[in-house]
Amino acid sequence: AQKITQTQPGMFVQEKEAVTLDCTYDTSDPSYGLFWYKQPSSGEMIFLIYQGSYDQQNATEGRYSLNFQKARKSANLVISASQLGDSAMYFCAMRGYPASKIIFGSGTRLSIRP
Amino acid sequence: ETGVTQTPRHLVMGMTNKKSLKCEQHLGHNAMYWYKQSAKKPLELMFVYSLEERVENNSVPSRFSPECPNSSHLFLHLHTLQPEDSALYLCASSQGAHTGELFFGEGSRLTVL
Numbered sequence: 287a288q289k290i291t292q293t294q295p296g297m298f299v300q301e302k303e304a305v306t307l308d309c310t311y312d313t314s315d316p317s318y319g320l321f322w323y324k325q326p327s328s329g330e331m332i333f334l335i336y337q338g339s340y341d342q343q344n345a346t347e348g349r350y351s352l353n354f355q356k357a358r359k360s361a362n363l364v365i366s367a368s369q370l371g372d373s374a375m376y377f378c379a380m381r382g383y384p385a386s387k388i389i390f391g392s393g394t395r396l397s398i399r400p
Numbered sequence: 401e402t403g404v405t406q407t408p409r410h411l412v413m414g415m416t417n418k419k420s421l422k423c424e425q426h427l428g429h430n431a432m433y434w435y436k437q438s439a440k441k442p443l444e445l446m447f448v449y450s451l452e453e454r455v456e457n458n459s460v461p462s463r464f465s466p467e468c469p470n471s472s473h474l475f476l477h478l479h480t481l482q483p484e485d486s487a488l489y490l491c492a493s494s495q496g497a498h499t500g501e502l503f504f505g506e507g508s509r510l511t512v513l
Contacts, residue, residue, distance in 0.1 A: 290442075321501055329488055331504035377443070387456065388502060390443040 288313045290380050292391035299368050300399050306353070307363040307376050307394050315382030320361040322352065325375040325393070334376075337361060365396075373398045403427045406491050406505035413481065414513050421476040421508045423491030431497040432474040434466060437488040437507070449474060450497035481512045 289312040299305040311320065322334040337345045337352045345352045353362040361380075365372055378391040404425045413419050425432060434446040448456035449468040463485075465477040474491055488509050492502040 323504075329490075329507035329509070331490060331492070331502070333501045333503065336501055387445055387448070389445075392440075392442050 288315070288380060288382055288389050290378050290389055290391035292378055292394050294394045295392075296395040296397070298397050298399055301370060302367055304364060304366045305368050305372075305396065307365075307378075307396065309361045309363065309378030309391060311359050311361060311378075311380050313380065313382050317383040319381045319383075320352070320354070321379040321381070321388070322350070322361075322363045323377045323379060323390075324372075325377065327374070331377070335363070368398050370398050370400060372396060403503050404491055404493055404505035406489075406508050408508060409506065410509045410511075412511045412513065413478070415481060415483075417481075418477070418479040420478065421489055421491075421510075423474040423476075423505055425472055425474075425491075425493040425503070427493055427503060429493040429495055429503070430471055431494045431499075432468060432471070433492040433494075433502065434474065434476050435490040435492060435504075437490055439487075443490070447476075448497055455497050478510070481510075483512050486510055486512045 291310045318339045320337045324332045335345050335347045335350045335352050337354045344354050349366045351364045375393045375395050377393045379388050381388045407422045431450045433448050436444045446460045447466045452468045463480050467475040488507045490507045491505045494500045494502050
């Protein structure tokens, strides 16, 4: 069975600091993909970054990077130089292959202090 | 136009009402999804449509009835709902069923009185 665990229900970070959001996963699929989504108070889920299980390098997208440690089954999201607009819920998600549905973690509420 | 559009954004209905949620995607994707997001629970996948055919139904009660007339439109018909059905209903699309990342709409906030 597949499982995504986010152990931080909420986090407070000072503006301009870097922040790491934790995500661990469990799957028996030989290949899988890991996603991070951001959900502001408006409700829309915004895709941030993707990491494939066979990708040699950690994924990066602007201020977002994914710290992928396959042996530890972790896929932490790192946000550098946090901004007030980063305040939102963040969800880690995973899809296994052969084709399987995306499952989501319970989320982490990130609050950026000015 | 945004990629995935949902209407209405907010809906309040009684338990005996019949209403529908609408989703439209402008991304040329072949798969569309309905997710339910309740307070303090992970997102729950409800239905998946691929090329207008339902490919997944996650044991959703029959009071929720999906309809996919074409690859760009998805509806969720609601009837005789319960207060515990109050939630944010999110529509998403992807290139294929269970492939690629999901692109979400802003959601429809449903309150059942």
